[in-house]
Amino acid sequence: xxxxxxxxxxxxxxxxxxxxxxxxxxxxxxxxxxxxxxxxxxxxxxxxxxxxxxxxxxxxxxxxxxxxxxxxxxxxxxxxxxxxxxxxxxxxxxxxxxxxxxxxxxxxxxxxxxxxxxxxxxxxxxxxxxxxxxxxxxxxxxxxxxx
Numbered sequence: 001x002x003x004x005x006x007x008x009x010x011x012x013x014x015x016x017x018x019x020x021x022x023x024x025x026x027x028x029x030x031x032x033x034x035x036x037x038x039x040x041x042x043x044x045x046x047x048x049x050x051x052x053x054x055x056x057x058x059x060x061x062x063x064x065x066x067x068x069x070x071x072x073x074x075x076x077x078x079x080x081x082x083x084x085x086x087x088x089x090x091x092x093x094x095x096x097x098x099x100x101x102x103x104x105x106x107x108x109x110x111x112x113x114x115x116x117x118x119x120x121x122x123x124x125x126x127x128x129x130x131x132x133x134x135x136x137x138x139x140x141x142x143x144x145x146x147x
Contacts, residue, residue, distance in 0.1 A: 003031055005044060006058040015055065018046020028061065032070055035059050036099065039072065053097060077104035077123050078131050081116040091119065101134050 001022050007015040022031060038044050039052045047055070057072040074097045082091035094111050098104035101121065108118055122131035 001026070001061060001063050003035065004060040004062065005035065005046065006060070007044070007047065008056040008058070010054060010056065012056070016046050018044055020045045028064060028066055028068075028070075031061055031064070032059055032072070036072060072099065074099060075104075075123055077101070077108070077121055077134070079104070079108035079112070079118055080120045080122075081108070081112045081118050083113075083115045084117065092116075105135060 001024055003020050003022050005018045005020075007017065009015050022034070026034075035044070035057060039055070039057060042050050042052050044052050044055075044057070053074050056074075058069055059072060060069045061067050077096050077098055079094040079096065080091050081094060094108050096104055096107040096111070098107055104121055104123075105118070108121065112118065117137065118135075119137045120133055121135040122133045125132045
């Protein structure tokens, strides 16, 4: 089964294409995860090896019975962390890039100090002056839809 990949710069400008052949009978989510793993390892076909996180990747598997194209997009997430005593006075910001909110939370948890808690995770949105929250401790965590 052929996996077609189209690469775009973050600006949306077309950059290049690549493809590879995969074994039959894989689910689409497995193929999407495989492309994500290849991107994270810097091994996407059609691109020189290295950091591929700068690219938006359009994944298309035309021969798959349940095919529908998918975009793999890295987004910036901003985590606000502090220890419980200093939230009002001294919190710090951790900026990560991730594919989705859950992955961003995982990366922020790995980067924060053991005595710190995550209070909010936001992401910049076009047309908004301030980053928009996608996760908030004070509202029980799962409060905002993450596109």
